[in-house]
Amino acid sequence: MFHLRVIVPNGRTDAVLEALRRQVGAAHVVLLRGVAMDGAGDVVEAAVAREAADAVVAELCRLDVDHVGGITLEAVDTVLSDAVDRAEHAAPGDGADAVVWEELLAKTGEEAKPSVTFQAFLTLACVLASVGVVTNSPVTIVGAMIVGPEFGPLAALAVGLVRRRGDLLRRAGLALALGFPVAMLVTAGVTVLAEFVGLFDRTAVLSAHQVEFVYQVGPYSLIVALLAGAAGMLAMTSAKSAALVGVFVSVTTVPAAGYAVVAAVLGEWDRCLGSVVQLVVNMIGIVLAAAGVLLLRRRRVGDDRPLVSG
Structure with missing residues (x-):
């Protein structure tokens, strides 16, 4: 499981949220508006199953977030949440077999x-x-x-x-x-x-x-x-x-x-x-x-x- 943090400039937040909603491997999506100090923008956080992380990052990169904002992935060893369990079960494949190319x-x-x-x-x-x-x-x-x-x-x-x-x-x-x-x-x-x-x-x-x-x-x-x-x-x-x-x-x-x-x-x-x-x-x-x-x-x-x- 990964903890995802995305710094999003104003005007692109809705697209990022929609991208995360489409991903079955994402859970606990959090929006913090106007908190980014480096340029005006929002922060979006989520828990992402390892087997879905590569698809999530690729979608965010297609939105050019890696250039106009920032994407951070941090591995999390333990998460106690039914929503996270459902996200991991719904994500295609197995976490142990997933290759996260950006990582x-x-x-x-x-x-x-x-x-x-x-x-x-x-x-x-x-x-x-x-x-x-x-x-x-x-x-x-x-x-x-x-x-x-x-x-x-x-x-x-x-x-x-x-x-x-x-x-x-x-x-x-x-x-x-x-x-x-x-x-x-x-x-x-x-x-x-x-x-x-x-x-x-x-x-x-x-x-x-x-x-x-x-x-x-x-x-x-x-x-x-x-x-x-x-x-x-x-x-x-x-x-x-x-x-x-x-x-x-x-x-x-x-x-x-x-x-x-x-x-x-x-x-x-x-x-x-x-x-x-x-x-x-x-x-x-x-x-x-x-x-x-x-x-x-x-x-x-x-x-x-x-x-x-x-």
Whole structure:
């Protein structure tokens, strides 16, 4: 269930109210006249079933409210109301299966920004992965997988491909194209320093067997990436955020970047190349599977409407 708040300029309020009345998934419509401080206008609020939210937002956008006013959707976990129960029952489909495209665009767009925070998390994850490599510790590598923020831009690439959003593709591509090289460069500096002060033994690193999966590319590398990408996009579109932790643990992206750096510092170029290939295979597999899930879900609900808001 969503709480919907719409800021409407004078003269368009009746059209907004009529649009909400036509939606079987809307309940508790409230009108507050003349309360908008940013320009003369009214505020309309309503409870909207998740499975009807995309249709409601699309209708409001057709009324140009997203440009002349404002639309806010806020997820609500608990609502005690018979009217809301009837609205959810009347709305077509199931809330768990509904894709709210504007919500997904906002979420992936925010996570795809090449921000300082994103870079910091990615760098820390790569350094942590390098520690897992030199200490032959799969547990540390799993920790690096969880810390890594790279699934956000990868999901944004999938959404951008499906929705043909060039701005989202550019933003996510920039985050990855800048993020990984910078993180790997910092990790290389840390690894060189650790080798100089004798924190790890070259022979011990090269003989480590528990972390060989990082640079050994095979059919299962792509299979796991495809499964993880599909699960990750399902989790994002169904608001099952807890499932994303399993996605983070299953994909070998950050560990591959960390291993590539350690192998390069040690002059093991075969292992370095294998790690880079592993990284690329995983990222491509995630994006393709995530885009495939979005295409299947859009076809299932018959959603062929283009988004009109930017």
